Each structure stands twice: as structure tokens, then as C-alpha cells.
Amino acid sequence: MSLHLYDTSTRAIREFVPVEAGRASIYLCGATVQAPPHIGHIRSGVSFDVLRRWLTRSGYDVAFCRNVTDIDDKIIKTSAAEGVPWFVVAERNQRAFTWAYETLGCLPPTVEPRATGHVPEMITLMQRLIERGHAYAGGGDVYFDVRSYASRYGALSNQRLENMRPAFDCDDDSHKRDPRDFALWKGEKPGEPTWPAPWGPGRPGWHLECSAMATKYLGSTFDIHGGGLDLIFPHHENEIAQSQAAGDGFARHWLHNGLVKIGAEKMGKSLGNSLLIPEIVQKVRPVELRYYLAVPHYRSSIDYSEEALREAAAAYQRIEGFVTRAAEVIHDVDAHAPLPQAFVEAMDDDLATPQAIAVVHEVVREGNVALSRGDKEAVARLLAETQNMLDVFGLDPRAPQWRDAGSDLKPVVDALVSVALEQRKAARERRDFAAADAIRDQLTALGILVEDTPHGPRWEISR
Secondary structure, eight states, rough: OOOOOEETTTTTTEEEOSSSSEEEEEEEEEOSSSSSOBHHHHHHHHHHHHHHHHHHTTEEEEEEEEEEOOOOOOHHEEEHHHHHHHHHHHHHHHHHHHHHHHTOOOOOBBBBBBBGOHHHHHHHHHHHHHHSSSEEEEEEEEOOGGGGGGGTTTTTTTGGGGGGOOOOOSOOOOOOSSTEEEEEEEEOTSSOOOOOTTOOSSEEHHHHHHHHHHHHHOOEEEEEEEEEGGGIIIHHHHHHHHHHTTTTOOEEEEEOOOOOETTTOOOOGGGGGOBBHHHHHSOOHHHHHHHHHSSTTTTSOOOHHHHHHHHHHHHHHHHHHHHHHHHHHHHOTTTTOOOOHOOOOHHTOOOOHHHHHHHHHHHHEEEEEEEEHTOHHHHHHHHHHHHHHHHHHHHHHHSHHHTTTTTTTTTHHHHEEEEEEHHHHEEEEEETTTHHHHHHHHHHHTTEEEEEEETEEEEOOOO
């Protein structure tokens, strides 16, 4: 079975056939940087990082473009409220997003364009639309004429034009031919940043940015466009309209990840229920938070709870425990070992991550049995399978991202624990079991768990 993905535009799972054989191009709507990220924002980054890793594992050369919207109504509003320049708000929060992506193990994008760096491309796109009769200037603004594209407008979100609400994207709609027309360019206003344009100074509209950046870096037709479900309308609907009306094929597949909710509400700063990444990684390790976000199917919603977060952390620790113990016996792992067929079939079936992670846990159970009976050949095979599957999820405990976490203090802790274990060993050799138990209890109280194995004692920090 080849890779099949759910396409929002056709509302069906269909085979992934790239524009160019052996290559896959992905555009992901990234951050609008008016505030630091919560786990709802980063869920999208993790979900599409798993897709990217699976495409790479499947033999594709992947070009991954994730944009930054660094000028927007919300950024300008935050700037005014704080009394700082708009670019200070954007830069501060852009850094926070970058830190969060990196902390959760997302691979860096092939390119990460900022909207403010691509105004010339946006102006060119608007000129093409005006020439084709799909856009018009008025009062210093430029608008997309939705009636000029009425036969196809609304197909992605499964709506009819006559049932759509006004765009609500301008303070003054008097220059619009239709209230549902959306702004491509917003004319100059006091206190707002501007760029020169043939229709007068102003700034780009939100939807225009992504069309210009996607086609600049991935071509006029590319493979996959992704983002959260909340972007289907109006953002992605408008991207399709302006891009195809200008003559671009644009995205061939549309993928949307489910949202993170608290109760019945979407997580968001405006609702006062955002959970920022620095706060969550004080409760669980970043790799455990990644497990929590990566394992549910990307199209499903996640109803956040601390209990579910703790359960995810415990599940990951069971996997990690096997990898750690097996690695003490098997030092060289075959990174090219074949993946279990059930895992491959699950991932090729619209990234069925719950079924894929179930295969991981089954292999881990087999691996623990092999460890207990000292079957090194089986342990080697099962460890390779486990690590290679975890690599697809970005969750391999032995990957540098996670292995080196806290590495600055590890040599010191390792040396101190080794001294205590030597003292414990000496106490046991002189049959002073009370002293040996006391040393172990003291280590436990400090968060150091000691396990006696046939190969000698091993320790780990409790979580």
C-alpha cells in the first residue's frame, strides 16, 4: 500500500501522488506572532513534523516551508497596547515559537519565510489578479472580488457563496463591491507600518501573504498545504481563490490537524485557557509532551487534561525503559533495519499514529521478554525496530535531541551516584545489608532509582 492522506478539498482519503516523483513539497501555515505559543499552536508543528519524517523515511526528498506572519491586525493591536513597536512584538514571539518547536524536537524547516520580507511578491500577485479581473483597488485598499470566482469559492469549506457572512476584515467596507470581498492590501493608517505599492502605501492582508510565499519557494503547484482546522475558512479558502484565480495550480492536497481543547472550547489566549509551552515542560519532559501531541491521530481533537498528560508520560517511559535497558546490551543499532509491516501500513493509512504506536508498544513488550531470557539476537532486532519506529515519531530516546537533555550535569551526577553505588557494593560484600539498604533509600529519596540487574546495578532519575 502506498501513502494515502485525507484531503480536505475532496473530503476523502486519496493516494499521495507528488508533483515530481521522489520529491514532496509541504507548506505549513506557521505562527502569527502576536503572542507566545501554547500547546494548541505547537500541535500543528508536531503533527506535520511526523508527516515530514514519514515522507523522508518513505524515500522522498522533502522541501518543507513553514511561514511566519510577522505583520497582522493582532500584532499591531498588541503593539499599541504595550506601547512598543510592532516589530518588537513580532521578534519576541517569533523567538518564543522557534524555541518551542526546537524544544519539542521539530526538525527545522527547509525555509521559514517572513511575510514582511515578501511584499514585492505580494504586489506582483495583486497585479496579476487585477489584470485578470479578480481584484480591484478602492480607497487605497485592494480587494479580491469573490463573485468573479463564485463558481469555485467555498469548495474547500463546503459552503455556498450566498450563505457566507461578510469578510469583516476592514474598518470601512464602503469601497467593497461585495461585503464578502476580502482585503489583499490595506491602505495606510496612522501609527501602522506601511510599504510602497502602486495603489498607495499600506500593508498586506493576511491571506495574500501565504499564497505569495508558498509559490515563491515551492512553485506554482506543490504537493501539500497544511494547518489547523480553524484555518479552513476563511484563510485557506481565500488562499485557494486568489492563487488559482491568478493562474497557479497551488496545493494538490489539503491537510488539517485537529485542535487542542479544554472542555468544549478551543484553546486560545482570548479565552484565558492557553497553556504555554514553558509551563507544560515544567510538568513533564519535552519528549513526553511531544508523545502526548504526536500519538493521537492528527485529524482528531485533543481534550487537554493533566491526567491524560501524565498517562502519556508514563506510556513513553515504558518505551524509554526498554530502549535504555536494551542499549546496555546492544551497542550498535541498525538504523536501516526494516520497520514492522503493521507499522508501515498504519502510517500509510492517513498517518494512523494510534495504531502505529500500538505496534511500538507490542514490540517493546516482546523486547522486554527477550531481555529477561537473555536472547541478545532478538533484543538487537527488536531494539532496532523500536528505535526506527520512534524516529518516525521524533521520539527516539537515544536521539541527540533527548539523549543530551541535561547533559551538562550528567557527568557530575553520574560520578556522585557511582560513588554511592560503590559504597553500597562494599556494604553488601561485608554483608552489612542494613547499610546497603540505607544507601539505596537515600538515593531513592533524592530521586535516583537503582535497579539490580545480572550485569550489575543501573540507575536512572525518577520522573
